[in-house]
Amino acid sequence: MEVRNRCAWCEKDDLYRNYHDNEWGKPVYEDDQLFEFLILETFQAGLSWHLILKKRAHFREAFANFDYKIIALYDEFDIEKLVQNEGIIRNRLKIKATITNAIAFMKVQEEFGSFSKYIWKFTDGNPIDNKPKTLQDVPASTPLSDVISKDLKKRGFKFVGTTVVYAHMQATGMVNDHVEDCWTRD
Numbered sequence: 699m700e701v702r703n704r705c706a707w708c709e710k711d712d713l714y715r716n717y718h719d720n721e722w723g724k725p726v727y728e729d730d731q732l733f734e735f736l737i738l739e740t741f742q743a744g745l746s747w748h749l750i751l752k753k754r755a756h757f758r759e760a761f762a763n764f765d766y767k768i769i770a771l772y773d774e775f776d777i778e779k780l781v782q783n784e785g786i787i788r789n790r791l792k793i794k795a796t797i798t799n800a801i802a803f804m805k806v807q808e809e810f811g812s813f814s815k816y817i818w819k820f821t822d823g824n825p826i827d828n829k830p831k832t833l834q835d836v837p838a839s840t841p842l843s844d845v846i847s848k849d850l851k852k853r854g855f856k857f858v859g860t861t862v863v864y865a866h867m868q869a870t871g872m873v874n875d876h877v878e879d880c881w882t883r884d
Contacts, residue, residue, distance in 0.1 A: 705876055723874050736803070737757070737761065738750050740862060750787075756783070769800040770800040772797045777793055792857060803855075821842075827873075836875045
């Protein structure tokens with residue numbers, strides 16, 4: 699059996715390993731997927747990513763398969779229903795932020811043609827490869843995530859602090875933070 703070296707953060711269980719091996723750090727250019735990761739990252743703020751991954755299917759079901767056009771129309775009835783949904787993180791502010799972010803997401807699409815064009819312009823359309831040697835070399839935020847965070851907030855997005863933005867950049871492959879001896883770097 700082949701032994702694969704991975705980034706140490708993902709060795710908790712198969713859920714984490716599968717996410718690491720098949721999604722984390724792979725460039726995402728589709729608006730639907732970018733929105734899904736944005737919403738999941740905003741719910742993750744202050745919590746563990748592992749918890750969010752465990753609840754991902756519930757989030758998908760609760761939030762109309764992350765269809766931002768539907769989410770943008772959610773009202774108080776929908777918010778109350780979501781607050782009662784034990785399958786997701788039942789934080790009223792984050793739920794309301796998801797609706798706000800869906801609306802802001804569509805405004806960005808109108809202005810730039812797609813959210814992908816907007817977000818990837820910050821890296822000139824190419825992933826940034828940080829080539830960290832160890833996990834200690836991986837930052838929680840960067841000057842670039844500071845800039846993106848400020849711009850998103852200016853556009854009306856909520857729960858998009860610099861750490862959330864940097865995690866989004868990692869998840870969607872805008873930055874490659876797989877450590878030096880991780881098999882995914884081959």
